[in-house]
Amino acid sequence: MSESNSYASVVTGCGQQLTAVDRNNTDLPQAEIPREKLQEILTEIRDLSVEQSALTARKQQVSERIQILLAQGRKLSTVLRVLVREQYGNRSEKLAEFNLRPFRGRPRKTEPSLPLPE
Numbered sequence: 869m870s871e872s873n874s875y876a877s878v879v880t881g882c883g884q885q886l887t888a889v890d891r892n893n894t895d896l897p898q899a900e901i902p903r904e905k906l907q908e909i910l911t912e913i914r915d916l917s918v919e920q921s922a923l924t925a926r927k928q929q930v931s932e933r934i935q936i937l938l939a940q941g942r943k944l945s946t947v948l949r950v951l952v953r954e955q956y957g958n959r960s961e962k963l964a965e966f967n968l969r970p971f972r973g974r975p976r977k978t979e980p981s982l983p984l985p986e
Contacts, residue, residue: 882910 872878889896889903949968956962958971 879910879913882906886910 886903886907889899893900949966952963952966952968961970963970
């Protein structure tokens with residue numbers, strides 16, 4: 869088996885070992901039980917790899933759908949804000965209930981006071 873621990877090298881190395889053990893099964897009858905277990909493990913790894921790929925694709929589809937829904941939600945939220953402001957007016961304190969800030973005018977700038985003559 870290869871010395872690398874990467875996924876591909878482990879699976880390839882195990883597959884090569886199984887092939888070699890199968891070719892020499894008459895010389896290695898004691899290897900039958902571990903060979904069967906290793907075969908089961910490789911089969912499960914391959915099945916899980918296929919499932920992982922499917923889940924990755926599904927995750928991408930779900931992410932795209934979330935982005936579409938977020939855009940639609942932002943648009944509808946804007947429409948609702950406009951409707952609420954239209955109904956209650958820009959200055960109504962009722963807007964705070966809808967998490968909107970009522971227009972309260974700009975604070976007036978105060979002119980700096982001049983120092984008094986001594």
